[in-house]
Amino acid sequence: MKVSEIGLFIFLGLMTAVAPLATDMYLPALPELAEFFGISPSLAQLTLTMTMAGMALGQLLGGPLSDRFGRKIPILVGMTVFTLTSYGASEASTPSVLLFFRFVQGFFGSFGLVIARAIARDIKTGTELLTLYSALMMINGLAPVLAPVAGGQILRWTDWRGVFYVLTGIGLLLALSCIPCRETLPKGHRLPRLTAALRSYPHLFHDSYFMGHCLLEGFLFISFFGYLAGSSFLFQHIYGLSAQTYSLILGVVGVGLLLTGLLPAALAKKVLDDAMLRHSIILSFIASLFLLAGFYFLWPLHLLIPILVITVIPLSITETVSMSMALSRQGKNAGAASALLGFFTVAPGSLTMPLTGIAGEDTALPLGLLMTGGYALCLLSYWKWVHGK
Numbered sequence: 001m002k003v004s005e006i007g008l009f010i011f012l013g014l015m016t017a018v019a020p021l022a023t024d025m026y027l028p029a030l031p032e033l034a035e036f037f038g039i040s041p042s043l044a045q046l047t048l049t050m051t052m053a054g055m056a057l058g059q060l061l062g063g064p065l066s067d068r069f070g071r072k073i074p075i076l077v078g079m080t081v082f083t084l085t086s087y088g089a090s091e092a093s094t095p096s097v098l099l100f101f102r103f104v105q106g107f108f109g110s111f112g113l114v115i116a117r118a119i120a121r122d123i124k125t126g127t128e129l130l131t132l133y134s135a136l137m138m139i140n141g142l143a144p145v146l147a148p149v150a151g152g153q154i155l156r157w158t159d160w161r162g163v164f165y166v167l168t169g170i171g172l173l174l175a176l177s178c179i180p181c182r183e184t185l186p187k188g189h190r191l192p193r194l195t196a197a198l199r200s201y202p203h204l205f206h207d208s209y210f211m212g213h214c215l216l217e218g219f220l221f222i223s224f225f226g227y228l229a230g231s232s233f234l235f236q237h238i239y240g241l242s243a244q245t246y247s248l249i250l251g252v253v254g255v256g257l258l259l260t261g262l263l264p265a266a267l268a269k270k271v272l273d274d275a276m277l278r279h280s281i282i283l284s285f286i287a288s289l290f291l292l293a294g295f296y297f298l299w300p301l302h303l304l305i306p307i308l309v310i311t312v313i314p315l316s317i318t319e320t321v322s323m324s325m326a327l328s329r330q331g332k333n334a335g336a337a338s339a340l341l342g343f344f345t346v347a348p349g350s351l352t353m354p355l356t357g358i359a360g361e362d363t364a365l366p367l368g369l370l371m372t373g374g375y376a377l378c379l380l381s382y383w384k385w386v387h388g389k
Contacts, residue, residue: 009132011181012119013139014174015075015112018082019346021170022051022109023228024147024250028243029160030232036160037095041357045229050099052225052350054106055113056343062111063118063339064197070185071115071122076178078111083171090164105167112174114335114342121327121334122184127268130324134265137320138258148254152247200336210337212385213326216378217319218344220281223288223374224315225349227308230356230367237361239301249305256313264320273321274387280317281382285375287311292368311371318378319345325386 026048034044058078065074085105092098116136124132154162191197204210235246267276287310294304323341330337356367 008119008123008181008184009135010139011177012116012132013136014177015116016136017139017143018079018109018112018174019055020143021147022082022105022167023048024143024254025151025154025167026160026163027148027228027232027250028152028155028247029163031236031243032155033160037098039095041233041361042354043095045354045357047095047098047102048225048229049350049353050103051106052346052353054103054108055110056347056350058107058110059114059339059342059346060201061339062114063335063337063342064191064194064200065111065335066115066118066185067191067197067200067333067335068194070183070187070190071119072178072181072183075111075115076175078108078115079171079175079178081108082112083168083175086164086167086171090161090168109171110342110346114339117323117327117338117342118335119184121330121338126328129328130268130273130321131265133320133324134261134263134268137261137264137316143254146251146254148247148250150247152244155243197336200333201340204333204337204340207329208385209389210326210329210340212381212389213322214341214344215381216281216386217322217341218348219374219378219381220284220315220318220322221345221349221374222352223284223371223378224312225353226356226367226370226374227312229353230364230370231308233357233361234295234364234367238298238364252305253309253312256309257316260313261316261320263317264324273325276317277321277325278382278387280314280321281375281379284311284314284318285372285379288368288372288375292365292372295364295368311375322386 030041030044030048033039033047034041037044062074062078082105085101085108089098089101089105092101117133120129120132120136150166151163154166158165191200231250232246235241235249236243241249264276287307290307291304291311293299294307299307326341327334327337352370355370359366
């Protein structure tokens with residue numbers, strides 16, 4: 001790999017880490033935030049929902065913008081606004097102001113996420129594309145490992161606002177990293193008008209195979225975002241763990257996501273993509289049934305945590321393989337296709353996240369039901385629209 005390719009690879013890894021950085025670093029602060037503003041757990045989780053909603057909608061604009069104007073300028077604008085809104089969130093004095101900045105933060109932060117996937121599609125195809133996506137997932141896996149641990153440590157020295165100060169610094173570094181990177185979509189390959197880019201969406205909606213992957217990933221991330229939103233109250237309120245200990249549990253799950261993210265690249269020439277996708281979904285679904293039982297009977301942590309890890313970590317395989325399979329059939333629509341996939345990975349989960357706290361902070365049953373239901377529908381989507389197509 002050339003030096004220039006290594007630099008671009010690091011750049012793409014940083015951009016795909018925007019979403020977990022904006023969410024996972026903030027998770028240990030949710031209970032403190034709820035107490036600070038005097039709001040319910042569901043309303044505190046709504047601050048996550050607004051970020052996810054912004055990310056979902058922002059990708060729908062960021063992808064077509066990159067198909068029309070190239071990758072570099074839109075991603076630079078996105079990271080710049082992400083930086084400014086991170087600082088705005090740190091200075092929020094009311095829940096409504098915080099919700100506003102979190103939404104805008106997610107909206108423009110999503111430009112990095114969606115355009116990074118489009119750039120990967122610009123420079124790689126076939127098994128090389130799968131290998132690159134797998135490598136990006138490996139880097140992306142570091143964010144869930146480091147972000148909650150960092151968030152927990154930040155809370156040892158400051159309050160929830162300190163988390164957003166750190167996100168402001170990270171956003172600034174990401175914006176500056178956009179400047180030296182080369183453009184990967186030549187002018188001759190760009191769509192002539194923004195309206196032409198937006199017209200890609202009806203075509204994609206009529207592609208049943210592509211939409212099957214969108215639905216699959218949507219249901220997959222309903223489960224994952226439910227885990228993100230509900231786990232803080234599960235471990236800190238029901239099991240009485242500190243924010244620092246909880247952040248370490250998130251770190252363990254993150255290590256699992258990191259390690260499983262290595263598998264698609266390692267197995268790319270040995271195992272069919274369809275087989276990897278199928279078995280990863282089945283494993284998560286079966287494990288989620290045991291997890292639901294553990295929530296109901298309040299199993300001890302030495303049993304519950306391994307089951308949680310086994311339930312969540314196949315996501316690295318499922319997302320990587322599904323994303324590669326879906327985008328491999330797209331050409332000039334790569335930006336719009338990446339945006340629509342990104343929308344489905346974020347929007348359903350962001351809308352259902354508050355449901356994890358609907359029964360209060362003393363039970364995890366809504367979380368268990370949400371995760372199990374998400375994996376069941378993910379498996380159904382695979383069998384109906386993806387398998388054998």
